[in-house]
Amino acid sequence: MKESVRKEIRSRRRAMSPDERQNLSRAIESGVAGMSEYKRSRVVLAYAATEEEVRTAELIDCALAEGKTVVLPRVEGEELVLHSILGRRELSPGRFGILEPPASCPTVAPERVDLALIPGVAFDQAGWRLGMGKGFYDRLLPKLEKAFTVGLAYESQIVDEVERGGHDRPVDAVVTEKRVIRRGEIAKFKM
Numbered sequence: 001m002k003e004s005v006r007k008e009i010r011s012r013r014r015a016m017s018p019d020e021r022q023n024l025s026r027a028i029e030s031g032v033a034g035m036s037e038y039k040r041s042r043v044v045l046a047y048a049a050t051e052e053e054v055r056t057a058e059l060i061d062c063a064l065a066e067g068k069t070v071v072l073p074r075v076e077g078e079e080l081v082l083h084s085i086l087g088r089r090e091l092s093p094g095r096f097g098i099l100e101p102p103a104s105c106p107t108v109a110p111e112r113v114d115l116a117l118i119p120g121v122a123f124d125q126a127g128w129r130l131g132m133g134k135g136f137y138d139r140l141l142p143k144l145e146k147a148f149t150v151g152l153a154y155e156s157q158i159v160d161e162v163e164r165g166g167h168d169r170p171v172d173a174v175v176t177e178k179r180v181i182r183r184g185e186i187a188k189f190k191m
Contacts, residue, residue, distance in 0.1 A: 002163050005130060009122045012156045013052040024154050025055035027177035032059060032117065035173075035180065037148040041114035043069045045082060045147065048091055048099035053119050054152040060088055071108045073140070074100040080140045082108045110143035115150065118171050123151045127170030127183035128162035141169040148172050155179075 016024075032038050044063045049055045063070050064087065073080035075095045083105035085091070091099035118137055120129035129151055131137050141149065151174040158176060162168075174181040 002130060002133070005159065005163075006121050006133065009130075009157050009159070010052065013154065016154070021052075021154075022055065024177040025049075026058065028054050028152055028154075028175050029056070029059040029062075031175040031177075031180055032150060032152070033062060035150070035175075037115055037150070037173075041068060041148075043071065043108065043112050043114050045071050045073070045110075045113045045116040045144070047117060047119050048072060048088075049119070050098060054154065056117060056152070057088060059117070060085075069108070071113065072099075072101050073136070074103065074105075075136065076103075078136075078139070080136050082110060082113070084108050110140065110147075111145050113144050113147040116144050116147040118149055118151050120151050120153060120157070120171075122157050122159045122162055123153050123171070123174045123181075124159055124162045125174075125181050126161075127151070127172065127174060127181070128164050128168060129171060130159075130162045135167070138167050138169065141171075150175055 046056050046060050060070055069084050071082040071084045074083050083101035085101050094100035120131055122130040149171040151171040153174055153176050155176040155178050170183055172183050
């Protein structure tokens with residue numbers, strides 16, 4: 001079941017043109033930047049997007065310009081280790097070809113993160129996420145004790161229900177180009 005959902009959603013993302021992905025990503029980044037949790041945050045966990053994922057470059061640049069500490073994950077073994085960056089130019093392809101900080105960048109404990117931007121293949125309206133299947137974020141999410149976690153997704157990635165297991169954790173909110181879906185709230189803010 002999970003694999004068929006991954007295949008379907010990834011096919012939808014691949015069908016988007018680069019311009020469409022860029023425009024939708026800008027709307028999503030704007031939605032995040034307007035959230036009170038973002039405005040109050042000091043330490044922001046972001047990710048360097050793959051070609052298919054919601055882009056985060058402008059949000060990373062904005063957070064850095066606002067004086068926030070921006071951290072990105074680096075794959076080390078089977079874990080994601082968080083490193084602070086001064087700019088995106090520090091990033092280089094890692095084990096899976098995804099841009100990540102070098103090991104020489106300062107590490108940041110997950111407990112210090114105020115706001116965490118979380119990628120995913122699919123999300124449901126209760127905040128449950130379906131990742132790529134390697135479990136990296138499933139292992140990281142429980143360590144983000146005080147962070148407000150935000151899934152970034154195109155509206156086409158929202159599904160009725162994400163199949164979940166005992167290790168899965170929901171995000172606190174999901175931001176799409178059309179809305180902010182907050183876990184536990186029935187009403188949704190339309191952008």
